[in-house]
Amino acid sequence: MSIRSFHPPVRTLMGPGPSDVNPRILEAMSRPTIGHLDPAFVAMMEETKALLQYAFQTKNKLTMPVSAPGSAGMETCFVNLIEPGEKVIVCQNGIFGMRMKENVERCSATPIMIEEEWGKPVDPTKLEAALQENPDATVVAFVHAETSTGAISDAETLVKLAHEYDCLTIVDAVTSLAGSPLKVDEWEIDAIYSGTQKCLSCTPGISPVSFSERAIHKIQNRKTKVQSWFLDLNLVMGYWGNNAQRSYHHTAPVNALYGFHEALVILQEEGLENSWQRHAHHHNALKAGIEAMGLSFFVDEEHRLPQLNAVTVPEGIDEAEVRRILLNRYNLEIGAGLGSMAGKIWRIGLMGFASNETNVLNCLAALDGVLADMHADIQTGQAVRAAKGVYSA
């Protein structure tokens, strides 16, 4: 056996994540490793928390990155906030709502499912009915921006309803953070998790989370121990908390956190509102191009995420073959459909650093060319011009 160093191809990442990583972040990750209890590292942790509070628009003290990918951020919220035997209302309108159900069950709690057609937002009237029928429910969980379909739900309204019925809320903001308006304090979200590899343009592997005082109160007064030692916030707080003496819990992923810090510095430089506007702007250009081809979006305009564009695959086209050509000839990655959407949609991400004019035009040109070669029923040659029209308007 003689295996050599790995040199990845240089791709343009316009799938559902990871998205293109800003080279500043890659450079930050390659800086010299220091100890996870080094005073210089602890000072960086404090800056990271402050920057993350800004990104989440919160003053929550317990706002920090979990040392593992978004799926672990999800699990952190569920295992800490839910005790065995509780009833949890889960609003499901895509793959990630299904994972929430799995999490609830593995906490020995009972999920009450509100199911919505994929591609539609969560319906507040259905949530209200479920809250009325289940006065003993303790938590409501939903996905703000469904990465599997590209639909956004009205988080503010859903949280308000949950609170009227004395339920805490767990919100999945993996794809919304930094891409769509998200205001943790104003909307009174209790527990929220996100990912780094979407609109923050960072490498995958870290999950930012934030918890309200109400949530912390429940966590600190649990009757049972949190079932995960690694994710137990009562222990993690000893390391990430504001205490003078940081106590060792686990070894933090030092270099990944350098990259995460840099991603948040970049977001602060751009400004959160500017980031939201940039995502909306490039979505509009992509949309003009997609529609000029005669293709359609899977999600209604009103509930469509600018950063994740689910485009319906034209009749008779082998969608996997299209993605394969885009990857091999253009080094361009776009995403497939997940679960019941497999084969039916493409997911084109315009997230973070990847949300720019060059990517929009290149993607449209490549997709238009590949579909034309496959004799798809599209209007060829119009897509790039339509997008340019948006940029020059």
Added chain:
Amino acid sequence: MSIRSFHPPVRTLMGPGPSDVNPRILEAMSRPTIGHLDPAFVAMMEETKALLQYAFQTKNKLTMPVSAPGSAGMETCFVNLIEPGEKVIVCQNGIFGMRMKENVERCSATPIMIEEEWGKPVDPTKLEAALQENPDATVVAFVHAETSTGAISDAETLVKLAHEYDCLTIVDAVTSLAGSPLKVDEWEIDAIYSGTQKCLSCTPGISPVSFSERAIHKIQNRKTKVQSWFLDLNLVMGYWGNNAQRSYHHTAPVNALYGFHEALVILQEEGLENSWQRHAHHHNALKAGIEAMGLSFFVDEEHRLPQLNAVTVPEGIDEAEVRRILLNRYNLEIGAGLGSMAGKIWRIGLMGFASNETNVLNCLAALDGVLADMHADIQTGQAVRAAKGVYSA
């Protein structure tokens, strides 16, 4: 708020980990991110598994990195292998044995504790007595190389005993992998986890694990679901397994895995046995210097880890002040004692890339100087010469 990019100080890392990272690994981590389902990435995953099989000396198919630090690797072993109500014998001779107990309890299982004085290896006769007393025990768990004390236990003998009583084995090899002889197949270990930031000299954040066919059989035939969705190997295998079609489970930490792959390539280049010998060699030089100062080791020579040297703090010396001066004046990090060892020992790591002559001599020179300035009762000025004697022998 205006927070700027973080530029860490350049340290020499001779604590209990993270250890000095080979610059090749830092450079590898900064390579362009690609998708976690990209064919080029999947090919790299296959190489990583093969390299890791070599490092663990195993042919176990289920040999892969968990996408989170060593603590999550530990939890992966426990939550997958243990079902509620089982009896698990935990051999404890330091901090990490205590964590194993926490893991067993959080799996709703019953830990049977075999406690050993800290700094001593696990005693096989005590294990055998516990196995006889608890014929219904299903698993035996122990730490191969205790990072909190620097003591090594006889893993081969302990596993053999466990198997005689039909128990599966979970072994913590966080500090031993690549630093001390470790032979997963020859010793018939069933489940093993390690870290990246010790003798592999990689950045923290990933936990290599390996499972025998016996272990996989148990995992695939569980009566209850694994309590962690993120760590459920039945699901993770869909992504890391040998199936042609990789199914998405969570988004892998792509760039951290570039670094891990590079760390394993470096180990393959050096050769595993050469790496073990290098760790032993530099330990001998450090030992000569430490003893020349008149300081003593906490662990008996026979059970002493070469890569983690627990040195007893001399009477009347403020150990934290010594570490502070080493860090601030020499950019040199050594470790403190954990738990009941706090204030009593230093932990000097000679792990991976950090296990070299320059580090040994610099550490001895700095420690000798700082202790002399503090009027410690040591023989000053002899340490470096003694270590050099080993190198020139």
